[in-house]
Amino acid sequence: ETGVTQTPRHLVMGMTNKKSLKCEQHLGHNAMYWYKQSAKKPLELMFVYSLEERVENNSVPSRFSPECPNSSHLFLHLHTLQPEDSALYLCASSQTRGPAGNTIYFGEGSWLTVV
Amino acid sequence: AQSVAQPEDQVNVAEGNPLTVKCTYSVSGNPYLFWYVQYPNRGLQFLLKYITGDNLVKGSYGFEAEFNKSQTSFHLKKPSALVSDSALYFCAVRDVDSSASKIIFGSGTRLSIRP
Numbered sequence: 001e002t003g004v005t006q007t008p009r010h011l012v013m014g015m016t017n018k019k020s021l022k023c024e025q026h027l028g029h030n031a032m033y034w035y036k037q038s039a040k041k042p043l044e045l046m047f048v049y050s051l052e053e054r055v056e057n058n059s060v061p062s063r064f065s066p067e068c069p070n071s072s073h074l075f076l077h078l079h080t081l082q083p084e085d086s087a088l089y090l091c092a093s094s095q096t097r098g099p100a101g102n103t104i105y106f107g108e109g110s111w112l113t114v115v
Numbered sequence: 116a117q118s119v120a121q122p123e124d125q126v127n128v129a130e131g132n133p134l135t136v137k138c139t140y141s142v143s144g145n146p147y148l149f150w151y152v153q154y155p156n157r158g159l160q161f162l163l164k165y166i167t168g169d170n171l172v173k174g175s176y177g178f179e180a181e182f183n184k185s186q187t188s189f190h191l192k193k194p195s196a197l198v199s200d201s202a203l204y205f206c207a208v209r210d211v212d213s214s215a216s217k218i219i220f221g222s223g224t225r226l227s228i229r230p
Binding site for chain 1: 149151156157158159160161164205214215216218220221222
């Protein structure tokens with residue numbers, strides 16, 4: 001148990017579908033992240049929310065739409081995805097600043113397959 | 116600019132032997148350094164971090180890492196490998212003056228422990 005819970009763990013969707021990934025953190029952190037992990041590629045930071053405000057959006061296509069209703073919850077809304085979007089999507093959380101390095105803690109990930 | 120390098124894609128070790136997974140980094144200021152482990156079909160799990168102080172850092176599952184400022188390295192070590200240590204290991208770095216979201220991950224090293 002990492003303190004960061006992601007659902008669903010596995011998702012298969014068609015290119016015309018709309019679905020959402022959900023993340024909840026129980027660590028009292030004030031920042032949440034979405035990362036994409038694809039085979040043979042470095043870990044890609046997609047979005048960062050700090051105090052519920054989006055502070056980073058790393059050139060992610062608009063077919064990915066994040067939502068952070070409060071500091072404990074983060075969603076990634078998916079629509080009209082492409083097969084190359086198939087990957088492991090990792091949610092993470094941390095404190096934004098302060099002492100002791102502000103470790104980022106990850107959830108177990110959501111495996112997304114676009115067919 | 117920050118960067119981190121894991122020069123080995125794969126490390127193979129016999130069970131019971133010592134293991135080392137290499138990591139070198141580059142930051143403009145002082146570094147925070149991290150190691151994460153990813154077991155199959157799981158998220159990244161925090162192992163240990165160097166913030167300041169003692170250059171030898173001890174972490175989970177008997178792992179330790181040594182910070183070497185002159186060589187800009189942070190190699191992960193374990194005195195006696197277990198088959199269950201087989202996983203993907205990521206080194207990460209960020210400058211102490213940057214926010215948590217500025218962390219940079221290495222490309223990962225696959226550790227394989229043979230019985």
